[in-house]
Amino acid sequence: LQVLRHEEFEEGCKATCNGPYDGKWSKTMVGYGPEDNHFVAELTYNYGIGEYRLGNDFLGITLVSSQAVSNAKKMGWPLKEVSTGIFEAEAPGGYKFYLENKEQLKQDPVVKVTLGVSNLQKSVNYWSGLLGMKIYEKDEEKQRALLGYADNQCKLELKAVGGAVDHGTAFGRIAFSCAKEELPNIEALMKKENQKILTPLVSLDTPGKATVQVIILADPDGHEICFVGDEAFRDLSKVDPNGDKLLDDAMAADNSDKWFAAQKMKKASA
Numbered sequence: 001l002q003v004l005r006h007e008e009f010e011e012g013c014k015a016t017c018n019g020p021y022d023g024k025w026s027k028t029m030v031g032y033g034p035e036d037n038h039f040v041a042e043l044t045y046n047y048g049i050g051e052y053r054l055g056n057d058f059l060g061i062t063l064v065s066s067q068a069v070s071n072a073k074k075m076g077w078p079l080k081e082v083s084t085g086i087f088e089a090e091a092p093g094g095y096k097f098y099l100e101n102k103e104q105l106k107q108d109p110v111v112k113v114t115l116g117v118s119n120l121q122k123s124v125n126y127w128s129g130l131l132g133m134k135i136y137e138k139d140e141e142k143q144r145a146l147l148g149y150a151d152n153q154c155k156l157e158l159k160a161v162g163g164a165v166d167h168g169t170a171f172g173r174i175a176f177s178c179a180k181e182e183l184p185n186i187e188a189l190m191k192k193e194n195q196k197i198l199t200p201l202v203s204l205d206t207p208g209k210a211t212v213q214v215i216i217l218a219d220p221d222g223h224e225i226c227f228v229g230d231e232a233f234r235d236l237s238k239v240d241p242n243g244d245k246l247l248d249d250a251m252a253a254d255n256s257d258k259w260f261a262a263q264k265m266k267k268a269s270a
Contacts, residue, residue: 004029004040005240006247007206015199015216015226019171021046028247032109035237039110039154042175050260052093055168056161057223059114060088060096065104072099093170110154112146113174116161117221120145123158126219130193149176165221173216173224180213180229187215198224210235 005028012022024047031040041061072079072089079087085101100111117123124145127133136155137146143160156174178186183201190197199216206212213229240246 001030001032001041003243003247004031004035005237005243006250007209008246008250009207013204015202015204015214016171017173017204018044018046019169021049023048026250028243029237034239036234038108039113040237047254052170053168054094054170055166056116057165057167057221058095058170058172059116059157059159059161060098061113062086062098062100062111062157063109064100064102064111065109066101067104068097068099069101107152108154112155112157114157114159115174115221115223116165117158118161118163118165119220120158120160122220126195127156127158130189130195131225165223167222171224173226175226175228177228177230177233180231183213183215183227183229186217186227190217196222206236212236 006026007028008024008026009018010024012018012025017027018025026045026047028043028045029035029040030043031038068089069079069087071077072087077089079089079099082088082098087099087101089097089099091097120140120143124135124138124147127147128135133147133149133156135145135147137144139145145158146155147158148155187197187201189195196218197215198218199214201213201215203211203213210232212232215227217225217227219225
């Protein structure tokens, strides 16, 4: 994965992009290519927050890459073969990655993102019926469904967890871009259907970059969904050739080793 851009913020996001924390934070976008045509992960770091309690809401990212499997084996990173040719790896924060041991796809190697749900049909009705996603697969026996907006994009997998969904304290969300003029329509639909709107249509500033309009929703299990105006987002999301350096400089200035030592906490390491 490549560092696509890195940004620092002095105070919490007014759309809670960094969770319910009001202090200094940063975000780093990482992916296999530009955000225009790749799934990208946003890594948020809240200064002074030593750990998060994970729930059962985010169940993992699946990607096709024999190189990732090879890299893990060379580094001695723990791998567990969960089915033929598919290995489970765990990031330092506890997040799960599923690596399919095949040659990396020329398009985006990220195949799907899996979210836990309490009621599969209710969630499918929301994501498909209200948000307009196409249903690619549905397996009642395994209590899972695969949805997406386009054949050549990363898919969303919904998987029943056999009970309530626990979001822990990490507070992630999934974001989609769409035409700016669609945002008021999405807001109006959610109001009409009495669905939860976490953040009504709002403009968000990024220092030195484009201002984007977003609306943030919550599905029946409280999964956060952000729709962002595509026009400004394309400007904001341009790959920054200085992204790696900005991230390295921020980590060098962080002094987190001293903070963790003062808190008598063990710092996670790769």
